[in-house]
Amino acid sequence: MKSYKFLLIKYYFVNIGIIGNGLMGSAIAHRLLERGFKVYLYNRTKKKSNTLVKRGAIRIVHPSIMGKKCNFVIISVTDGHAVKEILFGDNGLVNCHNKQLTVIDTSTVLPEDSIYCAELVKKKGYEIIQAPIMGGPDATRKGDVISIVSGNRKVSEKCRKILINFSKKIFYLGNQDGVANYVKLGLNLNIALIAISLSEALVFVKKSNTDPSIFLEILNSTYFKTGLSEIKGPKMIKDNxxxxxxxxxxxxxxxxxxxxxxxxxxSLTFSSLAEQFYRIAANRGYSELDYTAILKLLNEFNNLNRSNKMN
Ligand SMILES: NC(=O)c1ccc[n+]([C@@H]2O[C@H](COP(=O)([O-])OP(=O)(O)OC[C@H]3O[C@@H](n4cnc5c(N)ncnc54)[C@H](OP(=O)(O)O)[C@@H]3O)[C@@H](O)[C@H]2O)c1
Incomplete structure (x- = not known):
C-alpha cells in the first residue's frame, strides 16, 4: 500500500495527454489514472470521455492546447487520416509551441502514413515515435499488452517509462520510422485469419450436430489452442x-x-479473401460488433442461427 501511494505521488507531476478516447484510448487513460498520472483527454466526440472525467481526468478542447500542457501525448485513433488531422489540422498538436512535446502514436496505421507524420512532426521541432499495441482494452487496463516501438532510440527510451505502465513487454524495432506499423499489420492479419478459421471449424461442428462447447474444450486442451480460442471462443459460441x-x-x-x-x-491470397469476408460482414451491419462476429456471417451462409444452432 505504501509503495502504491508513492507511485501515485511520483507520477502526479507527469502530465500525459491522450487523444482518441475510443475503446483503446479510454483503457490507456484508465490505466494511467490508476497508476497516478495526471491525465488530459481530447476526443472529437466529447461524451466518450465522461466516465474518465468523473475519475479525475481533465478534458481539453483542442489538441494544440493539450500539447501546451503535456510533455507526452499518446494518440489512439482509427487511421492515418485521423492521425494527420490530430497533428496537422486546425488547432492540431503541432501548433502547441511546446518544444518539450513527445508524441507516442499507438494507432494502427499505414506505415507510409507513419513515416510521413514522423518526418513532418520532427521538421516542426517535436519528437515522435510509433508504438502500436498488441492486446485489447481489457489487457490494457491490466497493464498486460505488448508495445511495438519504432523511431529514434533516445526518444523511445524516454517513452518506455510511460509505455511500461500499460505494457508487459516492449519490443524496440529500431530507428527507422514505420517499421513497427508493418509488424503490427502482419500480427493483425494473423488474428483476422485465425478468427475465420475458428469460425469455419465451429460451423462445421454445428452442422455435424455436435456440441461446439465440447469442440472448444478439446481444442483448448491441445497444442493448437490460441488466445482467440481460449478467450473469445466461449463468447463466440454464445453469440456474444x-x-x-x-x-x-x-x-x-x-x-x-x-x-x-x-x-x-x-501476393497474399487469403488476405485478399479475408478482406472480402470482413467487408461483407460490415455491409451486413456488423461493423460495431466485435470482429469475431465473422462467425455470425458464416453461420448465416450456412443457415445456422441462434434458434437452430445444432442443425
Ligand atoms: N480495440 C483493440 O483491441 C485494439 C488493439 C490494438 C490496436 N488498436 C488500434 O488502436 C486504435 C484505436 O482503436 P479503438 O479500438 O480505440 O477504436 P475506436 O473505439 O473505434 O476509437 C477510435 C477513435 O478514433 C477517433 N477518431 C476517428 N477518426 C477521427 C478523426 N478524423 N479525427 C479525430 N479523431 C478521430 C474516434 O473519435 P470519435 O469518438 O469522435 O469517433 C475514437 O476516439 C486503432 O488504430 C485500432 O486499430 C485497437
Missing amino acids: FTPKFYLKNMLKDIQLLNQCAKNNGA
Missing part, C-alpha cells in the same frame, strides 16, 4: 459479440495490409 475490437477496425487493418502488400509486391 460485445465489441473489444470493432469489426470495422479489423476490416480497416486488412485493407491497410493488402494495400501495403500491393506496394511491396507480396
Whole structure:
C-alpha cells in the first residue's frame, strides 16, 4: 500500500495527454489514472470521455492546447487520416509551441502514413515515435499488452517509462520510422485469419450436430489452442459479440495490409479473401460488433442461427 501511494505521488507531476478516447484510448487513460498520472483527454466526440472525467481526468478542447500542457501525448485513433488531422489540422498538436512535446502514436496505421507524420512532426521541432499495441482494452487496463516501438532510440527510451505502465513487454524495432506499423499489420492479419478459421471449424461442428462447447474444450486442451480460442471462443459460441475490437477496425487493418502488400509486391491470397469476408460482414451491419462476429456471417451462409444452432 505504501509503495502504491508513492507511485501515485511520483507520477502526479507527469502530465500525459491522450487523444482518441475510443475503446483503446479510454483503457490507456484508465490505466494511467490508476497508476497516478495526471491525465488530459481530447476526443472529437466529447461524451466518450465522461466516465474518465468523473475519475479525475481533465478534458481539453483542442489538441494544440493539450500539447501546451503535456510533455507526452499518446494518440489512439482509427487511421492515418485521423492521425494527420490530430497533428496537422486546425488547432492540431503541432501548433502547441511546446518544444518539450513527445508524441507516442499507438494507432494502427499505414506505415507510409507513419513515416510521413514522423518526418513532418520532427521538421516542426517535436519528437515522435510509433508504438502500436498488441492486446485489447481489457489487457490494457491490466497493464498486460505488448508495445511495438519504432523511431529514434533516445526518444523511445524516454517513452518506455510511460509505455511500461500499460505494457508487459516492449519490443524496440529500431530507428527507422514505420517499421513497427508493418509488424503490427502482419500480427493483425494473423488474428483476422485465425478468427475465420475458428469460425469455419465451429460451423462445421454445428452442422455435424455436435456440441461446439465440447469442440472448444478439446481444442483448448491441445497444442493448437490460441488466445482467440481460449478467450473469445466461449463468447463466440454464445453469440456474444460485445465489441473489444470493432469489426470495422479489423476490416480497416486488412485493407491497410493488402494495400501495403500491393506496394511491396507480396501476393497474399487469403488476405485478399479475408478482406472480402470482413467487408461483407460490415455491409451486413456488423461493423460495431466485435470482429469475431465473422462467425455470425458464416453461420448465416450456412443457415445456422441462434434458434437452430445444432442443425
Ligand atoms: N480495440 C483493440 O483491441 C485494439 C488493439 C490494438 C490496436 N488498436 C488500434 O488502436 C486504435 C484505436 O482503436 P479503438 O479500438 O480505440 O477504436 P475506436 O473505439 O473505434 O476509437 C477510435 C477513435 O478514433 C477517433 N477518431 C476517428 N477518426 C477521427 C478523426 N478524423 N479525427 C479525430 N479523431 C478521430 C474516434 O473519435 P470519435 O469518438 O469522435 O469517433 C475514437 O476516439 C486503432 O488504430 C485500432 O486499430 C485497437
